[in-house]
Amino acid sequence: MIAQHLPALQVVLPLIAAPIIVLARRGTFAWLLAAIVSWAGLFVSAALLAQVADGAVISYAMGSWPPPWGIEYRIDRANAFLLVLVSLISAVMVVYSRLSVAAEVPRERHYLFYALYSLCLAGLLGITATGDGFNLFVFLEISSLASYVLIALGRDRRALMAAYQYLIMGTIGATFIVIGVGLLYLMTGTLNLADMAVRLRGVHEVRPVLAALAFLTVGICLKLALFPLHLWLPNAYAYAPSAVAAFLAATATKVSVYVLLRFYYSVFGESVVFSVLPMGQVLLALSLAAIFVASTVAIFQQDIKRMFAYSSVAQIGYITLGLSFDSATGLTAGIVHLFNHALTKGALFMLLGGIVLRLGGVRFEHIGGIARVMPLTSFGIVLGGLSLIGVPATVGFISKWNLILAALESGAWWIAFAIVLSSLLAVIYVWRFVEAAYFREPSAVVVKLNEAPLEMLIPSWLMIAACIYFGLDATLTVGSAAQAAVTLLQGVR
Amino acid sequence: MNVAAHFSYWITIFVAIAGLYIVIARGNLLKKLVGLAIFQTSVYLLYIAPGKLIGGTAPIIADGFQVYSNPLPHVLILTAIVVGVATLALGLALVVRIREAYGSIEEDEILAQDATFTTDIRSDPS
Numbered sequence: 001m002i003a004q005h006l007p008a009l010q011v012v013l014p015l016i017a018a019p020i021i022v023l024a025r026r027g028t029f030a031w032l033l034a035a036i037v038s039w040a041g042l043f044v045s046a047a048l049l050a051q052v053a054d055g056a057v058i059s060y061a062m063g064s065w066p067p068p069w070g071i072e073y074r075i076d077r078a079n080a081f082l083l084v085l086v087s088l089i090s091a092v093m094v095v096y097s098r099l100s101v102a103a104e105v106p107r108e109r110h111y112l113f114y115a116l117y118s119l120c121l122a123g124l125l126g127i128t129a130t131g132d133g134f135n136l137f138v139f140l141e142i143s144s145l146a147s148y149v150l151i152a153l154g155r156d157r158r159a160l161m162a163a164y165q166y167l168i169m170g171t172i173g174a175t176f177i178v179i180g181v182g183l184l185y186l187m188t189g190t191l192n193l194a195d196m197a198v199r200l201r202g203v204h205e206v207r208p209v210l211a212a213l214a215f216l217t218v219g220i221c222l223k224l225a226l227f228p229l230h231l232w233l234p235n236a237y238a239y240a241p242s243a244v245a246a247f248l249a250a251t252a253t254k255v256s257v258y259v260l261l262r263f264y265y266s267v268f269g270e271s272v273v274f275s276v277l278p279m280g281q282v283l284l285a286l287s288l289a290a291i292f293v294a295s296t297v298a299i300f301q302q303d304i305k306r307m308f309a310y311s312s313v314a315q316i317g318y319i320t321l322g323l324s325f326d327s328a329t330g331l332t333a334g335i336v337h338l339f340n341h342a343l344t345k346g347a348l349f350m351l352l353g354g355i356v357l358r359l360g361g362v363r364f365e366h367i368g369g370i371a372r373v374m375p376l377t378s379f380g381i382v383l384g385g386l387s388l389i390g391v392p393a394t395v396g397f398i399s400k401w402n403l404i405l406a407a408l409e410s411g412a413w414w415i416a417f418a419i420v421l422s423s424l425l426a427v428i429y430v431w432r433f434v435e436a437a438y439f440r441e442p443s444a445v446v447v448k449l450n451e452a453p454l455e456m457l458i459p460s461w462l463m464i465a466a467c468i469y470f471g472l473d474a475t476l477t478v479g480s481a482a483q484a485a486v487t488l489l490q491g492v493r
Numbered sequence: 494m495n496v497a498a499h500f501s502y503w504i505t506i507f508v509a510i511a512g513l514y515i516v517i518a519r520g521n522l523l524k525k526l527v528g529l530a531i532f533q534t535s536v537y538l539l540y541i542a543p544g545k546l547i548g549g550t551a552p553i554i555a556d557g558f559q560v561y562s563n564p565l566p567h568v569l570i571l572t573a574i575v576v577g578v579a580t581l582a583l584g585l586a587l588v589v590r591i592r593e594a595y596g597s598i599e600e601d602e603i604l605a606q607d608a609t610f611t612t613d614i615r616s617d618p619s
Contacts, residue, residue: 141576157594
C-alpha cells in the first residue's frame with residue numbers, strides 16, 4: 001500500500017520532520033531525525049528510479065484529486081534521476097554535517113539548523129517531483145527561504161549580507177517564475193504542466209506565451225546562477241557554514257537546471273525554444289561567457305571557498321552549454337555534468353569544511369603547507385580539482401568528453417577547442433591550491449593542526465571515490481542521463 | 494490599443510516596474526525590501542484581475558446567477574501572499590541582524606566596512 005504513495009512520501013517526510021524538530025528543541029535528536037528522513041528519502045527515490053527505469057511514468061494525485069484539477073506528482077526517468085541525486089547528496093551530507101555544524105553554528109541553534117535543512121530538502125525534492133506549475137513555485141520558495149536562513153547562520157557577519165543579497169535576487173527570480181507561470185495559466189487555463197504542454201502544442205506566435213517563456217527563462221536562470229545572473233552565488237557559498245555551502249553547491253543550482261529543462265522541453269517544446277526562438281545561441285553565448293569569465297575571476301580569489309564558488313558558476317556554464325546544442329548528445333552531456341559536478345563540488349566543499357573546522361578559515365595566505373598536517377583532506381581536494389579540470393579517470397573527463405562529442409556533432413569544432421582551452425584556466429586555479437598546500441612552509445599555527453575527524457573525512461572521501469568510480473565506469477551515469485534526455489526530448493511526458 | 498480595456502494590466506505593469514525600480518535604485522536595505530514587496534504585489538494583481546468577471550459571483554450554483562468569477566486565482570494568490578509575508582519577515586529579520594553587526598543599513602556603508610575587514614584564522618587551533 002505504501003508503495004503507491006512513494007512519490008509524495010519523500011517530500012512529506014522531511015516536511016513533517018521540520019516542525020517536529022522545532023518542537024523537540026534537542027540538537028542531537030534533530031540531527032538524528034534529519035538523518036533518518038534523508039536516508040529514507042534516498043531509499044524512496046532509488047525505489048522510484050527502479051520503477052520508472054523501463055520508461056514508465058508514475059502519476060500521483062495528491063489527496064486523490066485527479067489531474068489536471070488536483071496537484072499531480074509526476075515521476076519519469078528525468079526527475080527520478082535528479083531525485084536520487086538530491087537525496088544521495090543529502091544522505092551523505094547529513095552524516096558529515098554533525099561535527100561541522102557543531103563547530104560552526106552556536107549550540108542553541110543546532111536544532112533550528114536541522115529543521116531548516118529538512119525544509120530545504122523537502123523543497124528541493126518537491127520542486128523535482130511536482131507536475132504542477134504553482135506547486136513548483138511554492139516548493140521553490142520553501143527551499144529558498146530555508147537556504148537564506150541557512151546561509152545567514154555563517155559565523156562571519158558577511159554571511160548576513162550574502163543571505164540578504166541572495167534573498168533579494170532569489171525573490172526577484174521566484175517572482176519572475178510565478179509571473180511566467182501566471183501568464184501560461186491565463187493563456188491555457190491550467191496549472192498542470194503536462195496539460196499545459198498539450199494545450200500549448202503548436203502555439204508559438206502568441207505574445208503572452210513568448211513573454212511567459214522570457215520571464216521563466218530569466219527567473220530560472222537567476223536561480224541557477226547563469227552568468228551574468230550569478231552575483232548572489234560567490235558570497236553565499238563563501239560565508240555560509242561549510243555543510244550548507246556543500247549541500248547547496250551540490251543540489252540547489254542543479255534542481256534549478258532541471259526546472260529549466262522541464263519548462264523548455266516538456267512545456268514549451270524543443271521546437272519553440274530552439275527553432276523558433278534563438279535560445280540556443282543565447283545560451284551558448286552566456287555559457288561560454290560564464291566558463292571563461294568566472295574561471296578567470298576564480299584564479300584571482302584569495303579565499304578558497306570563493307574560488308570554488310566562482311568555479312561553480314563556470315561549471316554551470318558547461319551544463320547550459322550542453323543544453324545549447326539542442327541535440328540528444330548535448331542534453332545527455334548537460335545532465336551528466338549536472339550529476340558529476342554535484343559530486344565533485346559537494347566533495348570539495350566538504351573537504352574545505354574539514355580545513356575550516358581545524359584552521360577556522362580557508363584563505364590562501366593561511367593554509368600554506370597544510371598538506372603536511374592534513375594529507376588526506378589536501379589530497380582529496382587535489383583529486384576533486386583534477387575532476388574540475390577534466391583529467392581522465394575522473395568524472396570531469398566524462399563530462400567534457402560528452403560535451404566535446406556534442407560540440408563536434410553540431411559541427412562547431414571551435415566550441416570543442418574552447419572547452420579544452422577553458423580547462424587550462426581550471427588548471428591554474430587548482431594549481432594555486434597545490435602550490436599553497438604542498439610547496440609552502442607551514443606556519444606555526446598550521447603545524448599544530450590535526451587531520452580532519454573521520455566522521456567528516458569518510459563522507460567526503462566517499463564522494464571523491466564516487467568521482468573516480470564514475471570517471472572509470474560511466475555506464476550508469478551516462479546511461480541514466482541518456483535515458484533522461486530521451487524522456488525529455490519526447491516532449492510531452 | 495485600448496488603454497481602458499486593459500486597465501488592470503497597465504496598473505499591474507506600473508506596480509511591477511515601480512517595485513523593481515525601488516529594489517535596484519535604493520541603497521537602503523529596508524527600502525529595497527519595500528520595493529520587493531511592491532513588486533510581489535503586482536503578481537497578485539496579475540493573477541486576480543483576469544479571474545474576476547464584472548457582475549460575476551462566487552461559483553455557487555443558484556437560480557438567477559449565470560456568471561461566475563474564477564476562484565482558483567484567489568486561492569493561488571492566498572498562497573503567494575503567505576510566501577510574500579514570509580519573505581518580507583525573513584528579510585526584515587536579516588536587516589535587524591545586519592544593523593546589529595554593522596551599525597548601518599545603508600548598502601554602500603556596509604560594503605565599505607567589509608572592504609577593510611578580513612577574517613582571522615583561529616589563534617588557538619583545536
